[in-house]
Amino acid sequence: MTPKARLLTEQRRRNVLDLVDQDGQVTVSDMVRRFSISAVTVRNDLDALASIGAVVRSHGGAVRRLEATQDYPLRTKETLHRDEKIRIGKAAAELVQPGETIILDSGTTTAEVARHLKRMKNQSLTVITNALNIAVELADTPGITLIMIGGLMRPISCSFVGPQAEAMMNEFHADRLFLAVDGFDLENGLSTPDVLEAQLNNVMIRSAKEVNVVTDFSKLGRRSVSKIGPFDRIRRLITDNRAAQEFTGELRRKGIEVIEV
Numbered sequence: 001m002t003p004k005a006r007l008l009t010e011q012r013r014r015n016v017l018d019l020v021d022q023d024g025q026v027t028v029s030d031m032v033r034r035f036s037i038s039a040v041t042v043r044n045d046l047d048a049l050a051s052i053g054a055v056v057r058s059h060g061g062a063v064r065r066l067e068a069t070q071d072y073p074l075r076t077k078e079t080l081h082r083d084e085k086i087r088i089g090k091a092a093a094e095l096v097q098p099g100e101t102i103i104l105d106s107g108t109t110t111a112e113v114a115r116h117l118k119r120m121k122n123q124s125l126t127v128i129t130n131a132l133n134i135a136v137e138l139a140d141t142p143g144i145t146l147i148m149i150g151g152l153m154r155p156i157s158c159s160f161v162g163p164q165a166e167a168m169m170n171e172f173h174a175d176r177l178f179l180a181v182d183g184f185d186l187e188n189g190l191s192t193p194d195v196l197e198a199q200l201n202n203v204m205i206r207s208a209k210e211v212n213v214v215t216d217f218s219k220l221g222r223r224s225v226s227k228i229g230p231f232d233r234i235r236r237l238i239t240d241n242r243a244a245q246e247f248t249g250e251l252r253r254k255g256i257e258v259i260e261v
Contacts, residue, residue, distance in 0.1 A: 009045070012035055012037075012045065013045050013048065013049060015035075016031065016045060016046070016049065016055075016062075017049065017054055017055070020055055020062060020063070020064050021064065024063060024064050025058065025061060025062065025063040025064065026046075026061050026062055027060050027061035028042045028043060028046070028060055028061050029060070030061075031045070031046075031061075046061070046062045049062065050062065056080060056218075057080075058080050059080075059082050063080070080108075080218070081216040081217075081218060081240075084216040084217065084240035084242070084261075085108060085109045085112045085216060086112055087240060087261040088109055088112065088113075088214050088215070088216065088238050088239065088240060088261060089109060089110075089111075089112025089113045089114075089115060089116050089214070090112075090116045090261070091238050091259055091261045092113045092116075092178050092212060092214050092238050093113050093116035093117045093120060094116075094120075095176065095212070096117060096120075096122060096125065096176065097175075098122055098123045098124055098125065099123075099124045099125070100125060100126070100174075100175040100176065101125075101126040101127075101128065101172075101173070101174045101175050102125070102126070102127055102128070102174055102175060102176045102177070102178065103127075103128045103129065103172075103174045103176070103177040103178065103204050103207065103208055104127055104128070104129040104131065104134050104178050105129070105130070105131070105177070105178065105179045105180055105201060105204060106129070106130055106131035106133075106134070106157050106158065106159030106180070106197070107131070107157075107180025107181075107214075108180070109180040109214045109215060109216065110129075110131065110134060110178050110179075110180045110214060111131070111133055111134055111137065113178050113214060114127070114129075114134045114137045114138055115137060117138070117141075117144070118137065118138060118141050118144075121142070121143060122143055122144065123143045124143060124145075125143060125144050125145070126144070126145045126146075126147065127144055127145070127146050127147070128147040128149065128169075128172055128174060129146070129147075129148065129149065130148075130149040130151070130159050130160045130161065130165055130169075130200060131157075131158060131159045132153075132158040132159065132160070133158050135148045147172070148160075149165050149168050149169055149200075150164060150165065150168060151163070151164040151165030151166075151168070151200075152164070152165070152196065154194065154196070154197070157194075157197070159197065161194070161196035161197050161199070161200050162196055162200075165200050166199060166200055166203045169200060169203045169204060169207055170203060170207070172207055173207055173208075173209075174207055174208045174209070175208070175209050175210065176208060176209070176210045176211075176212060177204050177205060177207070177208035177210070177211050177212065178212050178214050179201060179204065179205070179211060179212065179213050179214065179228075180213075180214055180215060181201075181213060181215050181219060181224075181228065182219060182222070182224045183219060183222040183223045183224035184213065184215060184219055184220050184221075184222070184237075185220075185221055185222060185223045186221075186247065186250055186251075187223075188223055188227055189227065189228065189229060189230055189231050189234075190213065190227070190228035190229055190234075191223055191224035191225065191226055191227050191228055192224050192225075192226055192228060193224050193225050193226065194225075194226060195225070195226045197226070198226035198227065198228045199226075201228045201229070202228055202229050205228070205229045205233050206233075210235045210236070211233050211234050211235050211236075212235060212236045212237075212238060213234055213236070213237045213238070214238045214239075215237070215238075215239055216239060216240050216242075217239060217240050217242040217243040217244070220239065220243055220244060220247045220248075221244060221247055231254060231256070234256050235256070235257065236256065236257040236258070236259065237251055237256060237257070237258045237259070238259045238261070239258065239259070239260055239261075240260060240261055241260045241261065243258075243260055248260065
């Protein structure tokens with residue numbers, strides 16, 4: 001690349017960062033129109049910016065780097081690490097046996113678990129969830145009995161939380177919990193930005209015989225505001241093959257099974 005071309009590339013990437021800071025996200029198609037360049041060039045720019053942690057690549061573009069302490073809408077989360085979440089969801093769904101009762105926490109990764117369960121046509125499965133999007137996904141699925149946890153609606157996550165949700169959850173027992181988190185670090189364990197969500201997650205953990213954490217590599221080693229629960233109830237982490245080996249190795253030393261897909 002010539003010095004002039006390099007300068008133009010750097011300037012364009014600075015402009016992309018300014019747009020991400022201003023709007024929170026950019027799309028490949030918008031960048032093609034704005035800068036009169038090819039989609040391949042745009043993707044190369046976004047990949048380069050993502051490699052240094054300046055942005056997070058999403059389906060069809062990029063978004064501002066997400067902080068573990070901040071809550072983000074489902075529409076934003078579902079564009080991130082989509083391929084990884086699909087693989088994680090499939091691996092989690094394959095653990096479920098006919099006749100079981102499972103809990104699906106709210107989140108885009110647990111939504112993928114629900115989608116795979118729907119395709120698998122499990123017989124006599126009971127699903128308990130506080131997530132509106134998951135309830136809609138499974139509402140018309142033959143062979144699945146759906147129990148919806150009510151309470152205070154959190155629009156940003158389309159989930160129900162609060163004392164009413166916790167009281168209802170306390171009435172149930174489940175074979176497995178599939179829990180999506182915003183942070184999972186080796187000192188404090190599982191965490192999420194919302195305190196009410198964390199409290200309900202803790203009740204879910206106590207209500208399940210087996211706790212499965214489902215999360216992509218980007219949440220590992222991060223810590224959010226509200227602590228969910230200790231390590232001693234976690235049976236398994238289901239994550240993707242980009243997970244840091246130091247992290248997964250330490251979990252295995254703690255006796256936690258790790259599935260990387």
